[in-house]
């Protein structure tokens with residue numbers, strides 16, 4: 001029986017630990033039952049059923065209830081598990097959202113129970129030191145040396161924002177620190193170069209940083225979404241006198257094709273013009289673990305900042321994102337001496353925290369779960385897992401290329417596969433797009449498969465809806481992929497009335 005009394009309700013107290021153990025038992029049982037009952041990557045029924053499920057789980061009542069009820073917590077657990085997307089299901093191939101290792105999930109539970117923070121020494125001394133150690137190691141992965149710094153962040157979008165923040169500070173420092181005096185009145189037009197295939201968070205970051213989304217100059221790409229360095233050079237050389245190049249943003253692992261911008265060439269260009277090179281390796285970092293794929297990241301160590309996510313390709317729960325910089329002095333704009341958190345006399349005696357590396361104040365310990373995955377899987381294991389996902393993508397591409405009614409766009413570079421269901425001969429492009437969009441929605445609503453979608457330009461340049469598979473589950477088999485593709489083809493035939 002779960003007590004709602006004061007002593008037993010707090011996770012860290014002895015009575016609370018008993019309660020935690022009992023709730024955990026319930027939760028684990030709910031996870032197991034849900035997986036058996038679901039039979040697919042998500043419960044069937046689509047959006048309406050999800051709305052009804054939440055309503056039912058809460059009994060139509062308020063969350064801040066007049067009568068606390070441990071029973072309702074248990075019911076909520078069960079419903080949450082029943083309705084969770086099963087990231088270990090081989091047909092869950094929509095998002096860059098990996099299934100975490102059991103070790104990282106256990107660490108996450110412990111982190112929540114202990115609720116350490118990184119903004120003051122007394123909020124979590126071990127957690128602080130663990131993050132420092134991990135960040136040093138992560139910086140060495142990308143080839144940075146002893147001068148490097150960095151932080152863990154809530155996601156790739158925020159890691160990109162931080163890289164661009166530091167680039168802004170450096171590029172405009174001749175007219176004063178922007179973080180101190182703002183952008184108003186500066187006689188310059190800042191510019192960020194990013195490929196047309198860069199993640200949207202780059203333009204959004206430019207907006208947040210006061211540079212404006214219009215500061216981002218889209219560099220053309222080749223047919224696989226790789227930035228054309230010659231075009232980037234042409235753009236830089238054509239800037240007017242008041243246009244200041246703030247950063248070149250290279251993507252290592254684009255969201256759709258998993259393409260890698262030519263890092264060595266872009267590093268040369270950035271060095272020649274003294275421009276900050278930020279690499280968005282949010283997804284592509286996986287290549288680093290695989291001796292076979294690692295050459296895709298050659299030149300990474302010449303960047304000024306690198307963003308990458310282990311919650312995409314690193315089998316840890318979100319958030320597990322990283323921003324590392326080659327020279328930590330560029331992070332100085334985050335320095336903060338708050339009398340209530342890090343007084344200088346405490347700091348001089350070693351009672352330091354990580355307030356000055358982050359955009360956040362209270363900040364959870366993401367290093368803990370990341371360490372748990374790295375320790376249990378190991379370097380070789382991570383490489384094997386990445387290679388397994390790469391092989392799955394290649395296998396799926398081969399099957400799609402050979403299938404009637406499916407059209408592969410290109411061989412996979414990393415672990416994404418883009419294709420479409422073809423309409424009958426002569427089907428207008430718009431109808432074929434509608435068919436692909438409908439196939440995806442049908443598979444989601446039926447609870448059979450979760451696929452992503454994107455647009456790829458047709459021969460006349462008009463965008464057409466395509467489907468995308470994202471392989472991040474090393475346990476998926478060839479038979480699983482065959483079954484998934486059979487489901488896609490069957491849905492397309494049904495919807496096209498064939």
Ligand SMILES: Cc1ncc(COP(=O)(O)O)c(C=O)c1O
Nearest residue numbers: 096155156157199255280282283
């Ligand atoms: C290349 C790239 N960068 C950044 C992001 C954003 O990452 P997050 O969702 O962790 O903010 C994504 C997300 O898919 C991405 O594909």
